[in-house]
Structures are given as structure tokens and as C-alpha cells.
Amino acid sequence: MASENPTSVEYIKHHLQNWKVCKTDEGWVWNQCQDAGFWSINVDSVIFSFLLGAMFCFAFWRVAKSAKVENPGCWQSFVEMTFEFVDKSVKDTFHGKNPLIAPLALTIFVWIVLMNFMDLIPVDLLPWAADKINVLAFGAEPGHTYLKVVPTTDVNVTFGLSLGVFFLLLFYSIKVKGVGGFVGELTLHPFSSSNKLVQIILIPVNLLMELVGLLAKPISLGLRLFGNLYAGELLFILIAVLTSAGIGGFIGGGIAYMIWAIFHLLVIPLQAFIFMMLTIVYLSMAHEDH
Amino acid sequence: MSIDLTLAFTMIFFIGFVWFCMKFVWPPIMATIEERQNKIAEGLAASERSAKDLEEAQEKAADMVRDAKTQSAEIVDSAKKRHAEIVDSAKDDARAEADKIKNGAMAEIDQEVNRAREQLRSKVATLAVAGAEKVIERNIDESANNDLFDKLVKEL
Numbered sequence: 150m151a152s153e154n155p156t157s158v159e160y161i162k163h164h165l166q167n168w169k170v171c172k173t174d175e176g177w178v179w180n181q182c183q184d185a186g187f188w189s190i191n192v193d194s195v196i197f198s199f200l201l202g203a204m205f206c207f208a209f210w211r212v213a214k215s216a217k218v219e220n221p222g223c224w225q226s227f228v229e230m231t232f233e234f235v236d237k238s239v240k241d242t243f244h245g246k247n248p249l250i251a252p253l254a255l256t257i258f259v260w261i262v263l264m265n266f267m268d269l270i271p272v273d274l275l276p277w278a279a280d281k282i283n284v285l286a287f288g289a290e291p292g293h294t295y296l297k298v299v300p301t302t303d304v305n306v307t308f309g310l311s312l313g314v315f316f317l318l319l320f321y322s323i324k325v326k327g328v329g330g331f332v333g334e335l336t337l338h339p340f341s342s343s344n345k346l347v348q349i350i351l352i353p354v355n356l357l358m359e360l361v362g363l364l365a366k367p368i369s370l371g372l373r374l375f376g377n378l379y380a381g382e383l384l385f386i387l388i389a390v391l392t393s394a395g396i397g398g399f400i401g402g403g404i405a406y407m408i409w410a411i412f413h414l415l416v417i418p419l420q421a422f423i424f425m426m427l428t429i430v431y432l433s434m435a436h437e438d439h
Numbered sequence: 440m441s442i443d444l445t446l447a448f449t450m451i452f453f454i455g456f457v458w459f460c461m462k463f464v465w466p467p468i469m470a471t472i473e474e475r476q477n478k479i480a481e482g483l484a485a486s487e488r489s490a491k492d493l494e495e496a497q498e499k500a501a502d503m504v505r506d507a508k509t510q511s512a513e514i515v516d517s518a519k520k521r522h523a524e525i526v527d528s529a530k531d532d533a534r535a536e537a538d539k540i541k542n543g544a545m546a547e548i549d550q551e552v553n554r555a556r557e558q559l560r561s562k563v564a565t566l567a568v569a570g571a572e573k574v575i576e577r578n579i580d581e582s583a584n585n586d587l588f589d590k591l592v593k594e595l
Contacts, residue, residue: 187442232468252461
């Protein structure tokens with residue numbers, strides 16, 4: 150809403166813009182970050198991802214504190230259902246002893262589900278409210294407040310998660326196999342030879358292939374989640390544009406919005422589940438000693 | 440839409456949440472779930488045990504009922520036997536008593552008959568003497584004829 154009556158393009162662009170703060174030559178500024186580079190922060194992503202994660206921690210911690218063996222309440226039953234689902238997924242895939250894996254998987258799953266679920270809040274609701282607050286409380290110009298409420302549509306958030314997983318993967322690979330074992334895995338597969346000379350020639354080829362495979366893990370993990378949610382959010386925004394096109398557009402847009410929301414209801418836990426499962430698989434591969 | 444400082448924040452949050460979850464959330468809830476699973480397993484084992492106990496008790500009860508039945512049959516048998524015995528002995532007693540009474544009555548009747556015969560005999564003798572006195576109209580020496588009368592009386 151760059152102006153009072155934004156065009157569709159302006160509307161969409163507005164909705165895809167993060168609430169940013171960045172370091173420029175004149176110090177830290179708000180929302181003037183076209184070429185700020187690395188030193189900028191998506192404030193909305195940080196706030197919402199933190200709030201949702203804290204919500205998860207607090208809600209589950211309260212259950213943990215008052216967990217009853219007999220006669221568990223509704224909320225405890227729900228939490229336990231989630232636990233058993235995650236625990237089963239971990240036990241089916243990960244055959245080692247590591248007290249980190251299951252809580253890691255649970256955190257990833259619930260946190261991503263919560264962040265994805267922000268997608269089902271009507272696209273204009275929170276940005277509109279934020280705009281009103283900003284105008285009334287801080288005297289900002291209408292339409293100059295930016296807010297993206299779905300943290301997983303921010304590539305920084307998804308890569309933050311996938312890089313966290315990637316570092317754990319490197320850590321456990323080296324811890325379980327040793328530096329030599331890990332380097333050996335990178336250089337001696339998939340092509341190996343009993344002839345020493347041939348083997349030395351093959352090492353760079355192997356290293357290249359394995360490095361691509363290794364780096365593909367965090368990138369695919371982060372981009373898959375980002376792409377799915379970004380596309381979903383974009384479609385919600387496009388449908389929202391459609392609803393402004395007359396009475397037919399309003400009705401058709403409403404129906405389309407509902408259908409896409411129902412479909413998205415499937416995508417949200419599915420993407421969280423995929424992220425969790427791949428994390429478990431990657432870490433279980435890191436624990437396998439050949 | 441570029442990589443920036445947000446990523447660092449997210450990673451810090453990620454590490455913090457995972458640490459929190461690992462420290463304060465996962466262990467207590469998992470312990471609760473495991474404890475419940477153990478309890479359920481124990482409960483099932485106990486119910487199985489008690490079902491077996493019940494079966495044994497039922498068998499025992501059936502045995503006891505069977506024993507009681509045979510015992511009661513024995514008691515009824517012996518009671519019947521005893522009843523028959525009592526009835527028999529009562530019959531014998533009654534018969535003996537009846538015999539005694541009958542014998543007593545018979546003896547009395549005999550006595551009465553004898554007495555009556557004696558009376559009759561003495562009356563007949565007196566009558567005969569009186570008749571003879573009247574017929575003959577003579578004084579007969581009574582002592583001379585007494586043995587004759589006695590003979591006559593004995594013949595009666």
C-alpha cells in the first residue's frame with residue numbers, strides 16, 4: 150500500500166517486503182535497505198520466529214512440569230501424541246544412542262508447524278493491524294509499514310534451521326568417524342581402486358562429488374521449506390488481489406482462498422515432517438561408520 | 440530476500456530452543472509416558488494373573504460342590520437305611536406288644552372259662568344232688584355218695 154489505492158503490483162510487492170532494520174552509512178535505519186547487504190535484520194521474521202518458538206517451549210514445558218501418569222488432561226494427551234509420533238519417527242530411522250536427536254526433531258517439527266501455520270492467518274490481517282498501530286501510535290505514513298508474518302517464507306529463517314542441522318551433521322560426522330574417517334568418506338567414495346596411483350587420481354573426483362552431495366543437504370533442506378511456503382504465501386496474496394476485482398472476484402476469490410487454505414493445511418505439517426525426517430536421516434547417516 | 444543477519448538470529452533461537460527442549464521438555468514427558476506404559480503392562484499382567492486365579496477358584500468350587508453332593512447322597516442313603524430300620528423295629532415291637540396283649544387276654548379268657556366251668560360244675564353237682572334227692576325222696580348218706588358225685592363232677 151504504497152499509496153492509498155495501490156495497484157496489484159504494488160500490493161504484492163508490499164506484502165513480500167520484510168520489516169527491516171539495517172546498518173547504513175547514517176547508522177541503523179528502518180526499511181531503507183535495498184542495498185544494505187548482510188548487515189540488515191528482518192525484524193518481523195526474528196520476532197515471529199522467536200515468539201512461536203518460545204510459545205512451543207513454554208506450552209510444552211508447562212506440560213512437562215505437571216505431567217501426570219494417570220488421568221492426563223487434554224493438552225497433555227495432545228503433547229504426548231506429538232511426542233510419540235516424533236519418537237516413533239526417530240526410532241524407526243535413527244539406530245544409535247543420542248539424547249539430542251529426539252528433542253531436536255521435536256523442536257524442528259513443532260516450531261516449523263507453528264511458523265507455517267502463520268500462513269493461515271488472513272494475509273492482510275496482521276499487516277493491516279500493524280499499519281494502523283504504526284500510524285496511530287508512531288505517526289507513520291499509512292502504507293509504509295511492512296510486515297511478513299510467516300517466518301518460513303524468509304529464506305534466512307529456513308537457512309538458519311538447515312545450517313544448524315548442517316553443523317550438527319558435521320559435528321557428529323567428525324565425532325563418530327574421526328577427522329580421518331570423515332575425510333576418507335569424502336575422498337574415497339564412490340570411486341575407489343586398489344591401485345594406489347589410480348586412487349590418488351580419483352581423490353579429487355570423489356571429493357568434488359561428495360562435497361556437492363554434502364552441501365546439497367542444507368541447501369535443499371532450507372530451500373524446500375522456503376520454496377513451498379513462499380509459493381503458498383504468494384498464492385494467498387494473489388487470491389487476495391483477486392478478491393478486490395468486483396463482486397464476482399470477491400466470491401471467486403473467497404472460494405479460491407478457502408480451497409487453497411484447505412490444501413495448505415496439508416502442506417504445513419507435511420513440510421515440517423519432511424524437514425524433521427530429513428534431519429533425522431542426515432544425522433543418522435552422520436552416525437553410520439562404514 | 441537475501442541472506443543477512445536474520446540468519447544468525449534464527450540459528451541462535453534454534454540452538455536455544457533445542458537446548459531448552461532437550462533439557463526441560465523431552466526427559467520429563469518421556470519419563471511420564473514410559474512410566475504409564477510400564478503401569479499398563481503391569482496392570483495387564485495382574486489382570487491375567489487374577490483371571491487365572493479366578494479359573495482356579497472356580498475349579499476348586501466345582502470340586503467342593505461335587506464333594507458336597509456325594510456326601511449329601513451318602514447322608515440321604517444312610518438316613519433312608521436308618522429309617523427303614525426304625526420302621527422295622529417299631530413293627531417288631533408293635534407285633535410283640537400285640538402278642539403280649541393277646542396272650543394276656545387269652546389267659547384271662549381261659550381263667551374265666553375255668554372259673555365258670557368250676558362254678559357250673561359245683562352248681563350242677565348241687566343241682567344233681569338236689570334233683571336226686573327229690574327223685575329218690577330218700578335220705579341218702581351224703582358221705583357214702585360223695586365219691587360218686589365227685590366222679591360225676593369230674594366227668595362233666
